[in-house]
Amino acid sequence: MSEHQVRGRKVADRIRVIVAEMLERRVKDPRLGFVTVTEVRVTGDLQHASVFYTVLGSEEDRASSAAALESAKGLVRSEVGRRLGLRLTPTLEFLPDALPDSAQHLEEALRAAAERDAELAELAAKATPAGEADPYRKPVRDADETE
Numbered sequence: 001m002s003e004h005q006v007r008g009r010k011v012a013d014r015i016r017v018i019v020a021e022m023l024e025r026r027v028k029d030p031r032l033g034f035v036t037v038t039e040v041r042v043t044g045d046l047q048h049a050s051v052f053y054t055v056l057g058s059e060e061d062r063a064s065s066a067a068a069l070e071s072a073k074g075l076v077r078s079e080v081g082r083r084l085g086l087r088l089t090p091t092l093e094f095l096p097d098a099l100p101d102s103a104q105h106l107e108e109a110l111r112a113a114a115e116r117d118a119e120l121a122e123l124a125a126k127a128t129p130a131g132e133a134d135p136y137r138k139p140v141r142d143a144d145e146t147e
Contacts, residue, residue: 008042011084015049016040018083019092022076023069031068033061038097042090049080049090052097062096069094 020037034056041050055065073092081089129135 004044008044008046011046011086011090012040012042012049014084015042015051015080015090015092018080019051019076022072022079026079027068027072027075029068029072031064032072033057033065035065035069038099046086047088047090048093050093050095052095054097054099066094066096 016037016039019040023032023035023037036054036056037051038054039052041052042048053065053069055062073094077089077092080092
């Protein structure tokens with residue numbers, strides 16, 4: 001990794017911590033649910049930060065938390081700028097993280113596959129061969145060769 005990439009990663013990690021602390025301590029919006037900041041990605045010039053988050057709860061909780069994050073964006077950005085000490089404060093964009101939904105979908109697919117495997121194993125245990133028990137042909141041996 002180049003020095004530029006390392007700096008970007010450090011800035012992203014610092015922004016993630018600052019945003020998480022702000023949401024926990026300073027943002028008092030009642031619409032804000034149980035939000036977890038999962039990742040922050042910054043552009044190479046450090047001018048824009050994408051903040052990925054998850055919300056515990058229903059679809060309604062997610063929607064109200066998204067609105068609360070959007071309204072608190074200015075306050076959070078001001079604090080990020082103050083605590084980072086960069087020449088230019090990056091703009092913030094809050095994006096819902098799709099990973100939990102993907103993981104849930106994957107878990108459901110694995111559960112369904114396990115159920116189908118169990119059904120198939122049960123059928124296989126009860127199955128009997130369609131033809132002879134040993135379908136392979138054996139060479140015919142003379143009575144002399146067996147002795």
